[in-house]
Amino acid sequence: MKIAVAGTGYVGLSVSLLLSQHNEVHALDIIPEKVEKLNRGVSPIVDREITEFLDGNRNGSHPLDFHATLDPREAYADADYAVVATPTNYDPKKNYFDTSSVEAAIDAIRAVNKTAWVVIKSTIPVGYTAQLRAQRGDERILFSPEFLREGRALYDNLHPSRIVVGAPMDDAEAVEAAQGFVQLLAHGADPAELVRKNRDGSLGIPELVCGLTEAEAIKLFANTYLALRVAYFNELDTYAESRGLDAQQIIRGVCLDPRIGSHYNNPSFGYGGYCLPKDSKQLLANYADVPQNLISAIVESNRTRKDFIAQEIEERVAGLDHPVVGIYRLTMKSGSDNFRQSSIQGVMKRIKGKGIDVVVYEPTLDKPDFFGSPVTHDLAAFKQQADVIVANRWNADLNDVAPKVFTRDLFKRD
Template sequence: MKIAIAGTGYVGLSNAVLLSQHNDVTAVDVIPEKVDMVNRRKSPIADAYIEDYLKNKKLSLTATLDGDSAYREADLIVIAAPTNYDDATGRFDTRAVESILSQIRRVQSKAVVIIKSTIPIGYTEKIAKVYPELSILFAPEFLREGKALYDNLYPSRIIVGIPKGKEDLLPKARLFASLEQEGAIKENIPVLITGSSEAESIKLFSNTFLAIRVAYFNEIDTYAEEKGLKTEDIIKGMGYDPRIGDFYNNPSFGYGGYCLPKDTKQLLANYQDVPETMIRAVVDANETRKQYIADHIASLSPKLVGVYRLTMKSGSDNFRSSAIQGIISRLKKKGIALLIYEPTLDKDTFEGVPVTHDLDSFRRDADIILANRLSADLQPVKDKVYTRDLFSRD
């Protein structure tokens, strides 16, 4: 089967690699450097499994800037374009998705279209009416940064949503699910074919639940630190209850990254005419946590605060909406001098803060070092490090 993938970010590239094990896949992007890297079997994103598969596996995968040809010749098209949350409109910015759909229509493609970009609840049904000649389905992704291909090879579940009134697309939905299963290593993967609005809800409610869990354990940590209690023992004792579990419970500076911040805000927007308390609370709790961390650091009267990495976690190259950025902005407003160590950033400043690639001088000059996640780099100056990373994971 000929498959075109629109976008080579975490979602697009991981699906391109997964599906190209058994299908002819063309990855489409607008950035020449990314296309060139994929064609040279180099990953443009930090993901160990993608890097390994591109280098060592037999894949029928090419990348191109020519979306017209790729979409025209495809039997199936996966849209994995970015949909950032727009605070001005209070919803995801879906213009990139609609641009690709317009391009698919313009070249008169007969392919089945799978939207994997995260979208508002009800979006697929609405957009299917705008493009009635296209067969559009929605299949949410459940991927972690840095482990996107792994999570496709060992998926927790496969969900495919069909717009209301388009029930004749059921065979196509089952076909896509089977293609994902074929590429996976895990067997007996749960598959749910449902309505597209239900599938969109599964995505947003799942990520919001994870955000609630992050915020909850962070608030436990805030309480314990303020009261002089040992957070680690509290969380361990809670985790022995199998209903709570010892996972996704490592305190941090707040949730961030590609998904949780924007998905929680979008879900809150979807609740505009529905009574709710908890969804708004988790959005507010994340801001409260960042403010608490900033206030605590300021109370120590540092001369120079070092920020160790802008990335969310080890093994990731993503800065987007990382919690540390919220803390940086708060410390800047307090007039505190800052220095960022970020070896992957090819700039001298970030948001007006000096950036260094010199780890030794960074460790020497900063009197407090903020680290959302611990690293061996900081072991020689561990007495300077402020982190809430208790378990060295998540």
């Protein structure tokens, strides 16, 4: 089967490599350097499994039918499915996702291929696909939410928590195409997943073909739940800090309840990354005219947390002459090279707003400054220069300056 993929970022590239084990896959991007790198077998992003797959393809140990291209005809003509994995950034002026890249990709697909099933993998507002189908009179558009984590993008597709594809449930042909896409994704997964035992006793990868708009809602409600969980443990930590209590002890005790569980409970400076901030804001926008308290509280809680963290840092440098705050990494997670919407940037902005000098240690950033603050790759000089070192996530690099470090990474993980 020929499958086209628009976009070779975290989502597009991992889906492309997964599917190219058993299908002919053509992945299109609009950035020539990305396409050129991919055709040399080099990953444009940091991701262990993506690198292993590309290495295996290059040296012949794990051959893939994978081609990267800039040419829409080569990618899209004759494709049976065309997956769209382009960005949907949150537009703060419109209070909505900017879906223009999804529409541009679909225009390019339809210019050369009227029959391919378009599967949108980008995260979109609830109701978007049905509206787009109606506007365009195009009945061959489906939506499949993507649940991968950055840095584990291909791993999460090889070991999927679940596969969900949305289609209009009253359209038998579309439902069949959705089921076909579920099978394609499942076939690419690690074979061990097909016989795994799930917590509810079922076997294999949970699969769900559901309504289009319901599938869109599943994505935004799942991410907003994750944001809620992060915000909850962060507010617990804010309380403990403010009252002089040991947050780690409280979290351990709370999470011993098996209904709560001890996963995803490590405090941070706020939830961040490309998805949780924008997806929770989009869900809030979708609630227009629908009563709610919780969703706006989640969005608000993340701002309050960053205000609190910034205030804690300011208190640590109060009284010093010309204090310098060191930002240790701009990334959101340890082991990542991505700092889109990382919470430490919000903290940095607040500290700088108070007139405090900031220096940034970020080895993956090849620029002399970041929003006007100097960037260094020299860790020793950075440690010397900073009066307080602010780290969203702990790293052994910081062991020798531990008393200077401000972090809320209580469990030194994720």
